[in-house]
Amino acid sequence: MLAFGMILLALAGLAAGERHNSILNFPTASTANYISFNPDWPSLNGLTVCSWQKKAYSDTKRYWFSYAVSGTDNEIILGEREAGVYVFNLGGSSFGVTVGAPENRWVHVCATWDSESGVSTISVNGELKKTQVNFRKGWSVTSGGNLAIGQEQDSVGGRFDASQAFVGRLSNINVWDFALNSSDIALMYDAGFCGYSTTAGDPILSYDDVLSQDLNGDATVVEDRSCMDLEDPSDGQVLRFPPQSKASTANFLQFTPDFGTDEYLEFSICTWFFKTYADQGRYFLSYAQSGLYNSIILGEQKTLGNLSQGETKTSGGVMNIGQEQDSVGGTYDASQAFAGSLYNLNMFNIKLTEDQVRAVYANGTFCRKVPDEFWKAGQVMLAYKDLYDLIPDGDVTFDNGEEAWRHGSMHCSSLDLEEDAHKPECWVMEENTEYKNKKNGDLGYVVGTVDEAKAACYATGACKTLTCYQKSGENRCDMKSSFEKSNGDRKKTSYTYRC
Numbered sequence: 016m017l018a019f020g021m022i023l024l025a026l027a028g029l030a031a032g033e034r035h036n037s038i039l040n041f042p043t044a045s046t047a048n049y050i051s052f053n054p055d056w057p058s059l060n061g062l063t064v065c066s067w068q069k070k071a072y073s074d075t076k077r078y079w080f081s082y083a084v085s086g087t088d089n090e091i092i093l094g095e096r097e098a099g100v101y102v103f104n105l106g107g108s109s110f111g112v113t114v115g116a117p118e119n120r121w122v123h124v125c126a127t128w129d130s131e132s133g134v135s136t137i138s139v140n141g142e143l144k145k146t147q148v149n150f151r152k153g154w155s156v157t158s159g160g161n162l163a164i165g166q167e168q169d170s171v172g173g174r175f176d177a178s179q180a181f182v183g184r185l186s187n188i189n190v191w192d193f194a195l196n197s198s199d200i201a202l203m204y205d206a207g208f209c210g211y212s213t214t215a216g217d218p219i220l221s222y223d224d225v226l227s228q229d230l231n232g233d234a235t236v237v238e239d240r241s242c243m244d245l246e247d248p249s250d251g252q253v254l255r256f257p258p259q260s261k262a263s264t265a266n267f268l269q270f271t272p273d274f275g276t277d278e279y280l281e282f283s284i285c286t287w288f289f290k291t292y293a294d295q296g297r298y299f300l301s302y303a304q305s306g307l308y309n310s311i312i313l314g315e316q317k318t319l320g321n322l323s324q325g326e327t328k329t330s331g332g333v334m335n336i337g338q339e340q341d342s343v344g345g346t347y348d349a350s351q352a353f354a355g356s357l358y359n360l361n362m363f364n365i366k367l368t369e370d371q372v373r374a375v376y377a378n379g380t381f382c383r384k385v386p387d388e389f390w391k392a393g394q395v396m397l398a399y400k401d402l403y404d405l406i407p408d409g410d411v412t413f414d415n416g417e418e419a420w421r422h423g424s425m426h427c428s429s430l431d432l433e434e435d436a437h438k439p440e441c442w443v444m445e446e447n448t449e450y451k452n453k454k455n456g457d458l459g460y461v462v463g464t465v466d467e468a469k470a471a472c473y474a475t476g477a478c479k480t481l482t483c484y485q486k487s488g489e490n491r492c493d494m495k496s497s498f499e500k501s502n503g504d505r506k507k508t509s510y511t512y513r514c
Contacts, residue, residue: 051162058158061129064125065126066188068185069119076094078095080162080163087107090156093126103126128150141203191219192219261459263409265409271333271334277330286300292460296316304343305343364394442512444510450482451499460492460494468481
């Protein structure tokens with residue numbers, strides 16, 4: 016049986032007070048994406064480099080920190096040399112440790128070295144993972160070199176290799192001119208992604224110093240407005256299928272779920288759901304088994320929540336979020352592809368009672384996650400945070416803060432975004448008028464309230480006007496890129512943004 020509910024169809028009011036966190040984003044494996052500068056530090060007899068990092072790649076040999084000097088391009092290198100093997104290279108000598116290095120998850124990494132003792136360490140998430148003795152003992156790091164963030168240098172300031180370029184996000188990069196002890200590193204991790212901790216001395220290179228440098232290529236600074244819960248980094252992250260209102264077979268999440276059992280006779284699936292299409296026959300969840308492609312399907316035919324069921328539900332199949340499978344793991348149809356947003360999608364190994372559905376719904380508290388009692392009872396079979404660990408295909412993205420809110424989602428921070436949205440006084444309402452571009456002006460449409468359509472319009476940079484009307488009992492707003500041409504129509508109301 017399927018217990019299904021919690022449809023998202025409204026925006027939420029916000030309050031002030033959220034802190035900001037700057038994150039470096041390196042979106043693609045390109046030699047064009049990097050930060051490069053002379054850190055202007057003296058010769059070093061000790062060293063600590065720490066950073067939060069979230070990689071978005073599954074291949075190996077990628078590096079995020081490279082310091083090169085004349086004659087030695089491998090003066091300092093940090094990254095991965097094999098799958099899940101963090102490596103610390105100093106003056107051409109190196110050692111590594113296998114730690115798993117999960118994709119799409121924040122990890123705290125520190126490397127230390129002391130010249131006098133020759134002791135060097137690698138710590139991950141506050142735990143000492145590797146100690147190397149007699150490592151570059153009596154040596155010193157040469158001054159006057161060049162530091163590259165996001166690339167590995169094969170010459171001072173250049174000769175990057177796209178296959179070694181870092182892909183993902185970095186935050187709170189700091190460098191000290193001495194080896195931090197394990198207690199300091201553990202405290203730094205325990206303080207959390209958004210926290211602060213003190214050390215015996217200030218860093219010689221702070222994160223502020225890094226952020227003050229020029230960004231190259233598509234490297235950007237992302238203002239992440241939420242201090243994430245590292246135990247559940249999916250908190251507040253809305254799963255969005257853009258481009259807005261433009262469905263594509265390229266956009267999906269796909270994986271083989273571990274249900275913890277070979278067969279299951281009952282289950283429930285709950286999610287918040289926001290669609291940006293008006294037609295029918297679109298599906299946001301599909302589970303296919305060999306010989307039974309429509310084992311589980313969730314989406315719309317005439318109403319939300321139709322379910323196709325086979326006789327037996329077994330493990331080992333393929334789960335797809337965003338597409339309907341006509342073969343195991345493929346054969347998609349763009350007319351059935353999902354467009355919109357999902358949040359807090361969870362699968363339970365029981366048939367939820369009405370009271371349990373209400374508990375998950377939490378009286379419409381969008382930002383509340385699955386109550387603790389479900390976890391304690393072992394009833395969560397597939398958690399939303401499991402989806403967040405996946406690398407999306409196509410243009411699918413996890414967004415929080417402004418980006419999620421502007422696409423029709425509720426907002427899980429306390430920040431007041433009224434000033435960031437289209438200002439109410441700039442919207443002009445005109446009855447019996449439809450605005451169109453003369454050519455290729457349609458940007459898609461939004462089903463829901465006018466406020467939701469304005470939010471979607473704001474997120475689509477080219478959108479200048481909305482034409483809203485009723486169709487099949489639903490309010491539909493067409494997004495347009497121009498208001499150059501108008502036609503009278505008694506059934507339509509247009510909203511144009513003139514500010």
